[in-house]
Amino acid sequence: MADSVAAAFAATPRAGFLPRLARRRAAYDGPIQIGRGQTNSQPRTVEAMLRLLAVRPGDRVLDVGAGSGWSTALLAHLTGPTGEVVGVELEPTLVEFGSANLARVARPWARIQQSVPDVLGWPDGAPYDRVLVSAEPRHLPQELVEQVAVGGRMVIPVDGVMLLVERTDLGTEVSEHGGYRFVPLR
Numbered sequence: 537m538a539d540s541v542a543a544a545f546a547a548t549p550r551a552g553f554l555p556r557l558a559r560r561r562a563a564y565d566g567p568i569q570i571g572r573g574q575t576n577s578q579p580r581t582v583e584a585m586l587r588l589l590a591v592r593p594g595d596r597v598l599d600v601g602a603g604s605g606w607s608t609a610l611l612a613h614l615t616g617p618t619g620e621v622v623g624v625e626l627e628p629t630l631v632e633f634g635s636a637n638l639a640r641v642a643r644p645w646a647r648i649q650q651s652v653p654d655v656l657g658w659p660d661g662a663p664y665d666r667v668l669v670s671a672e673p674r675h676l677p678q679e680l681v682e683q684v685a686v687g688g689r690m691v692i693p694v695d696g697v698m699l700l701v702e703r704t705d706l707g708t709e710v711s712e713h714g715g716y717r718f719v720p721l722r
Contacts, residue, residue: 540591540614541583541586541614544586544613544614545579545583545610547613548606548609548613548641549562550562550563550576550579550606552637552640552641553576553604553605553609553634554568554570554576554604555569555570555571558570558576565578565579565580566578570603570604570630570633571629571630571633572629572630573719574601574603574627574630575603575719576603576606577603577606577607577670577718581716582606582610584713584714585670585691585698586610586611586614586668588689588691588698588700588713589666589668589689589691590666591611591614591615591665591666592614592615592665593614593615593616593618593619594615594619595614595615595619595664595665595666596615596619596621596661596665596666597611597614597615597619597620597622597664597665597666597667597668598621598622598624598657598658598661598662598666598667598668598683599611599621599622599623599668599670600624600651600656600657600667600669600671600680601624601669601670601671601718601719601721602623602624602625602630602631602634602648603625603634603670604630604633604634604637605623605633605634605636605637605638605648606637607623607668607670608621608634608638608646608647608648609637609638609641609643609646611623611646611666611668612638612641612643612645612646613643615645615646616645617643617644617645618645619645620645620646621643621645621646621647622646622647622648622649622658622664623638623646623647623648623649624648624649624650624651624657624658625648625649625650625651626650626651626722628650631648631649631650634648635647655679656677656680656721657680657683658683659682659683662682662683662685663683663684663685663686663688664684664685665687665688665689666684666688666689666690667683667684667688667689667690667691668690668691669690669691669692669693669721670718671693671718671719671720671721671722672693672694672695672696672716672717672718672719672720672721673692673695673720673721674695675694675695676692676694676701676710677721680692681701681703681708684701684703685703686704686705687703687704688702688703689701689702689703693716693718696715696717697712697713697714697715697716698712698713698714698716699711699712699713700713
């Protein structure tokens, strides 16, 4: 079986999701500033998160902290056209930037929405099969856990540790997967 995460990266070059002056640094395996105090995450970190998330074709996915749109586009490649990806971003200028970047890769089953202040995620569209969170809270937010469907998964950095949250018929299982740092979840 082909490696779907590697294929998503090959089909979605990072350079197209960076500010023009930062594009020459696209191969850099570290976070790159995209404005408004936000970053385009380190490729190795994004890859690790996507592997933990285990997105399947046809999944409904929520991308919290969509930023430049790169993770939203990667997720859309993984779901394919039978899926749906909703990216949410708090910073209006980044919603515009990320949406324009996403439009260039022609994955109309994905979009970026302006998030609502003081509301985490996109509860109106819940539940989701997969939730990717690219910003770091101090504690696991129950309002995001509740947006994950039974049988679904969420990958989220919490207080410096990457967590995989799995919803089952019996409740919620949480496992730890290494130390990471992200911009704060707001």
